[in-house]
Structures are given as structure tokens and as C-alpha cells.
Amino acid sequence: xxxxxxxxxxxxxxxxxxxxxxxxxxxxxxxxxxxxxxxxxxxxxxxxxxxxxxxxxxxxxxxxxxxxxxxxxxxxxxxxxxxxxxxxxxxxxxxxxxxxxxxxxxxxxxx
Amino acid sequence: xxxxxxxxxxxxxxxxxxxxxxxxxxxxxxxxxxxxxxxxxxxxxxxxxxxxxxxxxxxxxxxxxxxxxxxxxxxxxxxxxxxxxxxxxxxxxxxxxxxxxxxxxxxxxxxxxxx
Numbered sequence: 001x002x003x004x005x006x007x008x009x010x011x012x013x014x015x016x017x018x019x020x021x022x023x024x025x026x027x028x029x030x031x032x033x034x035x036x037x038x039x040x041x042x043x044x045x046x047x048x049x050x051x052x053x054x055x056x057x058x059x060x061x062x063x064x065x066x067x068x069x070x071x072x073x074x075x076x077x078x079x080x081x082x083x084x085x086x087x088x089x090x091x092x093x094x095x096x097x098x099x100x101x102x103x104x105x106x107x108x109x110x111x
Numbered sequence: 112x113x114x115x116x117x118x119x120x121x122x123x124x125x126x127x128x129x130x131x132x133x134x135x136x137x138x139x140x141x142x143x144x145x146x147x148x149x150x151x152x153x154x155x156x157x158x159x160x161x162x163x164x165x166x167x168x169x170x171x172x173x174x175x176x177x178x179x180x181x182x183x184x185x186x187x188x189x190x191x192x193x194x195x196x197x198x199x200x201x202x203x204x205x206x207x208x209x210x211x212x213x214x215x216x217x218x219x220x221x222x223x224x225x226x
Contacts, residue, residue: 004154006154031211040219042201042217042219043216048213090154099145100212101157102147102154102156104153105153
């Protein structure tokens with residue numbers, strides 16, 4: 001987990017609310033990623049960013065938005081359009097072509 | 112396109128016995144292969160990778176993996192399992208022909224090591 005922080009660790013959201021998950025890295029990595037993990041399942045890519053001020057949709061981008069204004073930060077907003085947002089969210093970063101390094105995750109629960 | 116499969120949802124092994132967690136992949140170019148481990152409510156921890164070179168790759172915590180091109184496999188192994196190895200293991204692949212560093216992850220295999 002070292003070098004990548006995610007906050008908060010646990011987050012509760014009421015239906016209809018937007019919430020923003022924080023991801024910060026001090027590894028000087030160019031690329032950053034957001035994944036969603038559901039119980040008993042693998043990771044699915046939500047958004048990724050290869051460079052500052054640029055990002056691309058992953059496999060399940062609907063209902064989510066991101067920004068990449070700084071190299072070290074890649075926040076994820078879960079909007080009210082996301083129908084089933086309860087999940088474990090993982091942020092990762094990587095050098096240009098090497099393995100990805102993961103943060104500790106944020107568990108989002110919709111009340 | 113790139114894909115990876117972990118055919119076993121769960122692997123059970125007794126402490127002290129050897130363990131194998133299976134992974135097969137599909138890519139159009141050359142594969143870059145990775146193994147990660149996840150403990151409950153934690154992020155993924157990198158174990159080892161194969162990019163090029165020796166087919167047997169050694170990683171963290173005594174784990175190793177063997178790249179087999181003809182069988183398109185990259186099975187994770189450890190000679191003697193520990194109870195503390197019990198966790199969720201993910202295999203991931205990247206196709207060398209992909210310009211970005213997008214990894215595709217398998218569905219995960221839960222390893223249970225019993226005393």
C-alpha cells in the first residue's frame with residue numbers, strides 16, 4: 001500500500017447523493033487507475049489516466065467521473081446515476097509500462 | 112484483445128504442503144504477466160511478474176511462478192504453504208501490443224491453508 005493513499009476508508013452515501021473518493025500518490029507515476037471490486041469478483045476498470053489532464057473510460061465508466069489536474073491526484077466521483085454503487089473501490093498507479101501499485105481501498109455503502 | 116482465466120474459485124491445501132494456483136491467458140502479442148495477493152479489506156499487493164527471460168520467476172514471500180508459452184499458463188506456486196498465505200490471489204495480463212498499461216485481471220482464487 002505504501003506510496004498510495006485513499007480516503008476515506010469507509011464511506012456511506014444516501015441514494016441520490018454524489019460522493020468523491022480521494023486517491024493520492026507520491027511515487028511520481030504517470031498513470032493512475034480506478035477499479036471496482038464486488039464481493040467474490042475480480043477487478044473491473046472504471047477510468048484510467050496516462051498523463052495529467054487526460055483520462056479515458058474503462059469498462060464500467062457509466063455513473064462515474066474523474067479528474068486529473070495534478071500528477072499525484074486522481075479523485076473519483078460516484079454520481080447519483082450509478083445504479084448500484086455499493087462496492088470496494090481501489091486506486092492504482094504505475095510507471096509507464098510496469099506493474100501497478102494499489103492503495104488500501106475505500107468501501108462505499110449506499111444506505 | 113487480452114484475457115486471463117483463473118479456473119479455480121478456491122484452493123485448499125494443508126500447511127506444509129506445496130500449493131499451486133492456476134492461471135491461463137490469451138494475448139495477440141507477447142504477454143506481460145503478474146500475480147497479486149489481497150488480504151481482507153486491503154488493496155492488492157504485488158507478488159511477482161514475468162516480462163521476459165527465465166520462465167521461472169521468483170517473487171515475494173517464497174512464491175514463484177512458471178511461464179509456459181505453449182500452454183499459455185502462468186501458475187503460481189510455493190513449495191511449502193503457510194496458514195498466513197490464506198488470501199485472495201489475482202493473476203493479471205497485459206498484451207505487449209497494447210500501447211497503454213491496461214491490465215486485465217482474472218476473477219481471483221481464494222487460497223485456504225489449513226493447519
